[in-house]
Amino acid sequence: MYISMMPRKPIPPNPENCSLAELDAAMRAAASRKSYKRMMALRILLLGHAPADVALMFNVCSRTISDWIKKFNERGIDGLLERPRSGRPPRISAGNGKLYLELLNQPQQADVVHWTGRKFHGYICRELQHDIGYSTLLRWMHEKDYRLKVPRPWPDRQDEEKRELFIERLQEFLKDENVELWYGDEMGVEGDPRPRRRWARKGEKVRVARNGEHIRMNVTGAVCPRTGAFYALEFSHSDRVTFQVFLEHANQDLEFERSHNLFICDNASWHKSKALSWGRFEPLFLPPYSPDLNPIERLWLIIKAEWFSDFTARNHEQLIERLDRALCWAIDRKQENQKTCSIRKEL
Secondary structure (H helix, E strand, C coil): CCCCCCCCCCCCCCCCCCCHHHHHHHHHCCCCHHHHHHHHHHHHHHCCCCHHHHHHHCCCCHHHHHHHHHHHHHHHHHHHCCCCCCCCCCCCCHHHHHHHHHHHHCHHHHCCCCCCHHHHHHHHHHCCCCCCCHHHHHHHHHHCCCCCCCCCCCCCCCCHHHHHHHHHHHHHHHHCCCEEEEEEEEEEEECCCCCCCCCCCCCCCCCCCCCCCCCEEEEEEEECCCCCCEEEEEECCCCHHHHHHHHHHHHHHCCCCCCEEEEEECCCHHHHCCCCCCCCEEEEECCCCCHHHCCHHHHHHHHHHHHCCCCCCCCHHHHHHHHHHHHHHHHHCHHHHHHHCCHHHCC
C-alpha cells in the first residue's frame, strides 16, 4: 500500500478578518516584540507572499507560520497577541530612561544622524557602559511609542463588478418594505489608543498618558440605518463562539418590525461558519475588501473619536466601564445614527 507523503497545502489567512489599516494600528500598539512579529508576518502573508518565504524571513519553521495563520483565522488580531506571562521587569531606571529619551530625540548629541535599534543599543552599551539587553531596550522603546517609520504598500483588490452587483441588489432591497437591513461588524478598542493630533503652540510638548500595556476589548454590534437602532455586546475577543452568542442575544432582545431581516457583514472567518445559527437573520456578505459599503464603520469611528481619544485605561475594568458608557451613548442616539449610517452615502 502506498501512502502519499506530500505536505498539505497551507491554509491561507482570511483577509476579511481585518483590514491592513486595522493590522497596522494593532502593530503600532503592540505591547511585545513577539506580538509585533506575528502581526508583521501576517501582514506580509496578506500581501501575497508564500508561507515558506515568510518562514525564512522570520527565521521560524513552517509549522509556526501555520499556527499563526490558524490563530488569525479563528480570532483575528486577538489571536496574534502574546498572552501575559511572569518575568522580571525591564532593568531601566527612571534616570536612565530620561537620558535615553534625550538621545532618541536628539541623536546629534551622540554625533549620529539617526538611530537604528542596533546602533542605539551599541551606543548605550559601549559609550555609556550600561548593561541592558537588546530585547529589553526595544520593548522599552515600544512602550514609549517609538516605531520605525517606513512607507507601506497598500494593495487594491476590490472587485468593481462584484461591488456594482451588490449595490444593485441593495437598491432592490431598499424598495421592498418587507425587508429590513442590519449591518454588523466588530470593533477593537485599545486601552492605550493612538493619540489624536491637535493644535498646540510651536515648541510646546503635548503628552498623553501611556502605560505600555496591551489592554484590549472587542465589540460586536449591528445597526439598522432606517430606524437608527443599535445593538452591541462586549467580548474579550472575536471568533465563531462569541459571534454565535451575539446572534442569539440579538434575536432575543431586538424588536423586528419587518418580516425579512438581512444581516450584512464582511467575510471574516467566523461570519461564514456553517455551524452558525442565524435565527431570524439572513446573512448577506459584502464584496471582498469593501468596508466602505458597511455604514457601521462610520459609527465605530465616531464612538472612538468621542470616547477613546487620548483615553488611557490602567486595567480592563476601566476600559470596560468606559466602553459601557460609550455603547449606551450610541444606543440612545437613534436619530443621529440614522444620519451617520445612511445607506444613501454608499449608493
